[in-house]
Amino acid sequence: MEEVLNALARALSFGTPLLIACLGAILNERAGVVNLGVEGMMALGALAGFAVAYGSGGDGNLWLAVLAAMLAGALAALLHGFVTITLQANQFVSGLALTMVGLGTAGLLGKRFEGLPLFNQPPEWPFTLGAIGLALLLALVFQATHLGLSLRSVGENPAAADLLGIHVLAVRYAAVAAGGALAGLAGAYLSLVYRPSWTDGMTAGLGWIAVALVIFVGWSPIRAVFGAVFFGLLYYLQFRLQGQVAIPSEVFASLPYLLVILVLALSGLRGQQGNAPEALGKPYRRGER
Amino acid sequence: MKKTWWIGILAALAFSFGMAQQANLKACFIYVGPIGDVGWTFAHDEARRAAEKAIPGLTTQYVESVKPADTLATVDRLVAGGCNVIFTTSFDFMDPTLEAAKKYPEVIFAHASGFKRAPNMLTYMADFYQIYYLNGLMAGALTKSGKVGYVAAFPIPELKRHISAFALGVRAVNPRATVNVKWINAWFDPVKAREAAEALMAEGNDILAFTEDTATVVQTAARRKVPSFSHYNSMYKYAPDYVVSGQLVDWSVIYIDILKKVQNGTYTPKNLQNVDYWWLAREKAVMLGAQVGMPINPKFEPALKQATMVVNGKRVSVYDRVMELYKDIQSPNPKWDPFTGPIRDRNGVLRVPAGRKMTVKELNEMQWVAPGVVGPVPDEPK
Numbered sequence: 229m230e231e232v233l234n235a236l237a238r239a240l241s242f243g244t245p246l247l248i249a250c251l252g253a254i255l256n257e258r259a260g261v262v263n264l265g266v267e268g269m270m271a272l273g274a275l276a277g278f279a280v281a282y283g284s285g286g287d288g289n290l291w292l293a294v295l296a297a298m299l300a301g302a303l304a305a306l307l308h309g310f311v312t313i314t315l316q317a318n319q320f321v322s323g324l325a326l327t328m329v330g331l332g333t334a335g336l337l338g339k340r341f342e343g344l345p346l347f348n349q350p351p352e353w354p355f356t357l358g359a360i361g362l363a364l365l366l367a368l369v370f371q372a373t374h375l376g377l378s379l380r381s382v383g384e385n386p387a388a389a390d391l392l393g394i395h396v397l398a399v400r401y402a403a404v405a406a407g408g409a410l411a412g413l414a415g416a417y418l419s420l421v422y423r424p425s426w427t428d429g430m431t432a433g434l435g436w437i438a439v440a441l442v443i444f445v446g447w448s449p450i451r452a453v454f455g456a457v458f459f460g461l462l463y464y465l466q467f468r469l470q471g472q473v474a475i476p477s478e479v480f481a482s483l484p485y486l487l488v489i490l491v492l493a494l495s496g497l498r499g500q501q502g503n504a505p506e507a508l509g510k511p512y513r514r515g516e517r
Numbered sequence: 518m519k520k521t522w523w524i525g526i527l528a529a530l531a532f533s534f535g536m537a538q539q540a541n542l543k544a545c546f547i548y549v550g551p552i553g554d555v556g557w558t559f560a561h562d563e564a565r566r567a568a569e570k571a572i573p574g575l576t577t578q579y580v581e582s583v584k585p586a587d588t589l590a591t592v593d594r595l596v597a598g599g600c601n602v603i604f605t606t607s608f609d610f611m612d613p614t615l616e617a618a619k620k621y622p623e624v625i626f627a628h629a630s631g632f633k634r635a636p637n638m639l640t641y642m643a644d645f646y647q648i649y650y651l652n653g654l655m656a657g658a659l660t661k662s663g664k665v666g667y668v669a670a671f672p673i674p675e676l677k678r679h680i681s682a683f684a685l686g687v688r689a690v691n692p693r694a695t696v697n698v699k700w701i702n703a704w705f706d707p708v709k710a711r712e713a714a715e716a717l718m719a720e721g722n723d724i725l726a727f728t729e730d731t732a733t734v735v736q737t738a739a740r741r742k743v744p745s746f747s748h749y750n751s752m753y754k755y756a757p758d759y760v761v762s763g764q765l766v767d768w769s770v771i772y773i774d775i776l777k778k779v780q781n782g783t784y785t786p787k788n789l790q791n792v793d794y795w796w797l798a799r800e801k802a803v804m805l806g807a808q809v810g811m812p813i814n815p816k817f818e819p820a821l822k823q824a825t826m827v828v829n830g831k832r833v834s835v836y837d838r839v840m841e842l843y844k845d846i847q848s849p850n851p852k853w854d855p856f857t858g859p860i861r862d863r864n865g866v867l868r869v870p871a872g873r874k875m876t877v878k879e880l881n882e883m884q885w886v887a888p889g890v891v892g893p894v895p896d897e898p899k
Contacts, residue, residue, distance in 0.1 A: 234719045242712060335551065341555025345732075345755045349673035349740075377634075423707045423733055427756070428551035429582065432708040467699050467709075467716035477700070 249438035250316020252410025259403035260383035264323030265433025268330020273412025274419035316511035335442030364448035383505035536870035545600035549607035556730030564768035588613035641794035643802035653686020658824035666722030666805035681887035752810030
C-alpha cells in the first residue's frame, strides 16, 4: 500500500509540470494555434522564476517568482503569436524556432545563476492541486461558458466565428499568451520546486513530452490530468522497476512515446485527427476560405 | 591613394595576427555538458580558467554541450580558429578525437577518461576510485538498513570501477550491506536523477551516492533527510546537514602540467603515443571531501568515530581508518590500494589474485563489479 501511494506521489510530482504545460498547449491549440515552443518557454520560465526567487532572497517572494516566470513565458509566446497570427507565418517553424531561441537565451542569461542553491524550497502539493484545479476550470470554461464557446469556435471555424462577431485575432492572441504563461509556470515548478536550482538544459525534454501529451489526451483538459499522471508513473517505474523485473528499463522509458504513436496511428485508421480543432495550424485571413 | 592605405593597414594587421598565433599557445576545450552542470564540465571549466591565469601567453576557448557525433565538426572549427592544443573531455569523444588527431597531425589532442592514443594524442584522467572506497567506508558505517543507493550514469568501466570501489568500502565495514544501482543512461539529466533517487529511497536505501553531473541527488536525498555524498564538486552548500563527504576534483594541476610541457617543447605532436596521466590524490588531482578543506562533514564525525571495523584483526574506528588511508594515498609512495587482491567479482570469479594490485589498464577496461553491487550490470562478464 505504501509502495502504491509513493508511486502515485512520484507520478503526481513528475506529472505536475507536464500537466501545467499541457494545459497551456491545449488552451492555445483549442484556439487554433500550435506552439511547439513549449520547451523553450519552460526554460525561460525556469530561469525567470529562479532569478527572481534568488535575487529577492529570503522568504515571501514565491509569488513574485511565479509571476515573473509566467510573464516570461507569455512574452515569448506573444512573439510566436505576432509571427504566426499577425504575420501568418508557419506555426510549426515558428514554434521550433521559439524552442531554440528560448533554450539559448535562458542558457545565456542564466550563466550567473548556474550552480547556486535555493534554500527557500516551496512544497510540491499546492502546485499539483492547483494544476488539477486548473484542468477542471478549463474543462468547465470550454464546455459551459460563452468564453469557451468563442475560443473553440475560433479554433474550429474562424470564419464562422468572425461572422458571429468574435474578434478571431484577439482571442488567438489571448489564448497564445495564456498558453505561454502556463509553460512558464511549468518551468518555474522545475527550478523552484522539483529541483530547486538553475542549470542550463534542466527542462530535459519535458516540454516535448507535454506537446506529445496534448495529442495523447485528445485536447481534453480532464484527460490531461490522467495522461500526465500516467506518463509520470511510467517515468518513475522505469527506475523503480529497474533490476526488480525482467523487463529492461528502456521499455518503460520509451512507453510514453510509443503510446503517442499508437494513439496517432489509431486515430489515423479511424480517418480523423483525433479531436484536433479543425483550423489547428492554419492562419486566419479574413475573407478567404 | 586611400585604397592602398587600407590595404597596408590590413596587411600589417594580418601579419601581426599571424605572428601572435605562432608565439602564443591556444588551448581549446570541447565539453560534453553545460558549464553550469555543477559537476564534470563545471570542474573542467574551472581548471581551464585556472590554467589561463597560471600560464602566460595562453589563450583558451571552449565549446559546451557538444554531442559526440558533432566532435569532428567542432574540432574543424576550433583548428580553423587557431587552436593548437585541443582537450576533449568525455569518454564518448574518444574515437572522434582519434580521427581528428589523424586529420590534424600538427595539432596536439588530449582526451580525458579514454585509453586510445596517437603520436599527437595523449590521454589523462583524475580518478576517484580510491576516494570512492573511503566514501564507501563511511556509507557502510552510516547505513541503518544495510542498503546503500547509487544513481549511476552509464555502465562503462569508469563507473563499474567507482561503484565497485565504493561497494568494497561499504562491505569492509558492513559485510552484509548492499549497494543498489539504478542506471539513468545520461551524464546530465536532473529529472532522471531525481526519480532514480526517489526510487532508491522508496526501496529502503538510507544513504545515497551517485555519478551524474548535477546536485540533484544531494538535493533529493536531503528533502527526505537522507545523507548523501557529493560528487565532483563541492555540493555541501546544497545540503549542509546531509552531505557526509564526497569526491572532489582539481583538473587544473593536469592542465597546467600538460600546457607547460607543450609550451617548453617537451610535448610535441610526435611523442605523445605513450603519455597517459592517471593522477590521483597523490598528485592532488582529487580530494576527499564535502567541500575543499572539509574531508568529512563535522556533523557526521561523532557517528563515524563511534562506528568500528576490523582491520588486520584489530578494531578501529571508521573515522580513523578513513583518515589513515586518506593520508596514505596523499603521500609520495602510497602503500594501500582498494583493488589489491584477492578480489572476486559478484559472481564469485577471482579477478585479482592475492597480493597483486590492478594495473591502470585493467582499471580502465574493468567490466565486472564487486560483491555487494545489486542491480543489472550490462556487459558484465560471467
